[in-house]
Amino acid sequence: MTQTTNPLVFLEALHQEIQQTKYGQQPAELYDPISYIMNLGGKRMRPLLTLMAAYLFGDNWRKALKPAVAVEVFHNFTLMHDDIMDQAPLRRGQPTVHEKWNHNIAILSGDVMLVNAYELLLDVETPYLKKVLARFNRTAAEVCEGQQFDMNFETRWDVSEDEYIEMIKLKTSVLLGFALELGSIIAGADDVESQRLREGGINIGLGFQLKDDLLDVYGDPAKFGKQVGGDIIANKKTFLLIEALQQSGGALKNELIGWLSATEFDKQEKVQAVTAIYDQLGIRQLTEARINDFFTRGFANFEQLSVDPARKALLLDFTEQLIGRES
Amino acid sequence: MTQTTNPLVFLEALHQEIQQTKYGQQPAELYDPISYIMNLGGKRMRPLLTLMAAYLFGDNWRKALKPAVAVEVFHNFTLMHDDIMDQAPLRRGQPTVHEKWNHNIAILSGDVMLVNAYELLLDVETPYLKKVLARFNRTAAEVCEGQQFDMNFETRWDVSEDEYIEMIKLKTSVLLGFALELGSIIAGADDVESQRLREGGINIGLGFQLKDDLLDVYGDPAKFGKQVGGDIIANKKTFLLIEALQQSGGALKNELIGWLSATEFDKQEKVQAVTAIYDQLGIRQLTEARINDFFTRGFANFEQLSVDPARKALLLDFTEQLIGRES
CATH class of the missing domain: 1.10.600.10 (Farnesyl Diphosphate Synthase)
Structure with missing residues (x-):
């Protein structure tokens, strides 16, 4: 082949x-x-x-x-x-x-x-x-x-x-x-290969979803299709917010909860304040590490496939493109 | 068998x-x-x-x-x-x-x-x-x-x-x-038999649904599980109402449309009035004839099955019971 x-x-x-x-x-x-x-x-x-x-x-x-x-x-x-x-x-x-x-x-x-x-x-x-x-x-x-x-x-x-x-x-x-x-x-294909593809797809999918969460906060407004900070404004329970709630304590946690409880607020101010809390907690780095971890696992699943290398390269290239490693 | x-x-x-x-x-x-x-x-x-x-x-x-x-x-x-x-x-x-x-x-x-x-x-x-x-x-x-x-x-x-x-x-x-x-x-079973059963089921189902429409108006309140006249009160488009709208003309049709358009009315009065219109138009007899027609067709479909007579009798008995010929 x-x-x-x-x-x-x-x-x-x-x-x-x-x-x-x-x-x-x-x-x-x-x-x-x-x-x-x-x-x-x-x-x-x-x-x-x-x-x-x-x-x-x-x-x-x-x-x-x-x-x-x-x-x-x-x-x-x-x-x-x-x-x-x-x-x-x-x-x-x-x-x-x-x-x-x-x-x-x-x-x-x-x-x-x-x-x-x-x-x-x-x-x-x-x-x-x-x-x-x-x-x-x-x-x-x-x-x-x-x-x-x-x-x-x-x-x-x-x-x-x-x-x-x-x-x-x-x-x-x-x-x-x-x-x-x-x-x-x-x-x-035999079951082992099918299972590898399934696992790979799940890992890529997990990284993909976490990246979506990340881009809502740290995406380039020119490239990101949606309003940056939309999840923050809506209190959407993303990976970043869940991590921030778990990692924070004391005054910083109170400040975060304050923004989450606020019923009247300036949208831009809330986005900036919550992003600043994420920054202090290193949420961006933490999230990026998890994304890379999932993507790495996914690619490893695909690498293990016993198939024609040129065809495998096609899947790997397509996946690279999909997850947009460049952005 | x-x-x-x-x-x-x-x-x-x-x-x-x-x-x-x-x-x-x-x-x-x-x-x-x-x-x-x-x-x-x-x-x-x-x-x-x-x-x-x-x-x-x-x-x-x-x-x-x-x-x-x-x-x-x-x-x-x-x-x-x-x-x-x-x-x-x-x-x-x-x-x-x-x-x-x-x-x-x-x-x-x-x-x-x-x-x-x-x-x-x-x-x-x-x-x-x-x-x-x-x-x-x-x-x-x-x-x-x-x-x-x-x-x-x-x-x-x-x-x-x-x-x-x-x-x-x-x-x-x-x-x-x-x-x-x-x-x-x-x-x-072969396709001919399966098809007969399917046709029979559809005919019984059609009779069954028309009977449900009929019982809403002419059912015995003691036996009928729901409020008699409920469909009339709600202007529900039943077989009876559709027939009445098609069969009526002149003053009777205007009277029927009057009841259908009324926003404030005594429920019992509306049920009695619309039922009286149905009676005048012979809707009950017309509906009963259609029900019997569907049931007869359904039983004929079942009769045609080339199966053990005792087993066929079981299906026929069950269907009789289901459609409640006695009520």
């Missing part, structure tokens, strides 16, 4: 497959929101990982196309329902489904999206179908568990680092792990 | 299987509502039909137990989400999940219930798995379509009889059809 495919070939094939996918016809209120959210864009990183994982083990990665779209449909189903629960007005700069239509439509369209994801997974060849579905069921349940833990954490001030890592693992990382595992199973 | 099982054996095995079913552990907020709604009771008619359908084609109906529970879990998932959409405070006399917990928990618990239903279906033996899942996916999507049509109809006054029948077919009847089809597929 020496043939190396340009990563753009995967992306083009994926875009074409997504455009061809039919979710259903009538009633329009049920199916239009699915096309809408699927066309809001995004990096499509999960289905791309599925295709790249399949390519590691053979040339016929195109048979992973429909299952790859299943992962993307499932991901967008979780976004549609999470946006209701979080009362989010916008998704990728556009109105969320429950805002553009209504709550009931967002619930029901989401439900049928989950069914659509299962239907797309039925494209998996019979010898692999039961295994894929069992792994998907477990992953889907874990994603729901992660979302529930996240909601539970909103009203708790004693969330530990371990609890937080477990929550983001369930809510976001296991799906990256599954996306990779899925591609490898379809391509006939 | 002459061994005939007492129907209670199915019910006991089913109850035991439901009690043994594990939905998940943590977080409790996610999984407790599933046990709660599954334990609210109900006639369990869908999973019982699955078991009876399997028994028609062989003695090993117990291998249909987990898939039968999958149908019951799916049905209760739809109830959990429908109750949010309908803002229903009570389900079987107990607080609905979104009332007892909250909306977000009802959305997310419902989501994981749908995943649980798929997990239970994975118990189907490999040769039948893909077929069962394809049929389940179609059925699940149809149930969502039916619920969306039902919500669309709330704001329309020109719903035709055909549209209404199609809506209740999707929303409630296809799942009865699938429950029967499922049992037969698992037991190795």
